[in-house]
Amino acid sequence: MAARSKARKRALDVLFEAEVRGEPVLELLAERTAAADPPVSDYAAELVRGVHAHVGQIDELLAAHAKGWTVDRMPAVDRNVLRIGVYELLWADDVPDPVAVSEAVALAGELSTDESGSFVNGLLGRLLEIKPTLAP
Numbered sequence: 001m002a003a004r005s006k007a008r009k010r011a012l013d014v015l016f017e018a019e020v021r022g023e024p025v026l027e028l029l030a031e032r033t034a035a036a037d038p039p040v041s042d043y044a045a046e047l048v049r050g051v052h053a054h055v056g057q058i059d060e061l062l063a064a065h066a067k068g069w070t071v072d073r074m075p076a077v078d079r080n081v082l083r084i085g086v087y088e089l090l091w092a093d094d095v096p097d098p099v100a101v102s103e104a105v106a107l108a109g110e111l112s113t114d115e116s117g118s119f120v121n122g123l124l125g126r127l128l129e130i131k132p133t134l135a136p
Contacts (some may be wrong), residue, residue: 003041003043004043004095004103005103005106006041006044007041007042007043007044007047008044008047008084008103008104008107009107009111010038010039010040010041010044011043011044011045011047011048011051011084012077012080012081012084012107012111014028014029014032014040014044014048015048015051015080015083015084016076016077016080019076019079019080020076025048025051025052026048026049026052029045029048029049033045047084047087047088047092050087050091050092051080051083051084051087054087054090054091055083058082058083058086058087059071059083061086061127061134062074062079062082062083062086062123065123065126065127065130066123075112075113075116077108077111077112077116078108078112078113078116078119078120081104081107081108081111081112081116081120082104082120082123082124084104084107085100085101085103085104085120085124086124086127088100088103088104089101089124089127089128089131090131090134097128097131100124101121101124101125101128104120104124105117105120105121105124108120
């Protein structure tokens with residue numbers, strides 16, 4: 001598995017754990033970084049901080065474009081995979097858009113339900129289509 005793919009999975013672990021435990025995500029990130037088992041790479045930490053910084057905007061976009069789903073009703077894994085994908089699409093200039101989408105789809109397919117990959121693909125694909133109209 002490539003380094004950035006591992007970083008995305010680690011970022012997902014931190015975001016998911018913070019949500020499930022009801023803990024502040026940046027505090028949990030600091031704990032996990034200090035423990036370093038498993039290690040939190042610089043890119044994983046960047047993703048967690050980026051999602052945290054933009055979660056309001058990200059969730060608004062997800063809510064507006066997820067037909068038939070509220071953000072709260074989405075499985076927690078899917079919700080956090082989508083947050084990482086949207087962050088990479090809109091704010092990570094060094095990540096090509098197709099890579100952001102395919103990596104999110106792969107994570108969802110590996111870690112969530114059988115339908116999650118196509119759900120993530122469809123929603124991120126829609127956001128990619130309208131990306132020029134979105135102001136990050």
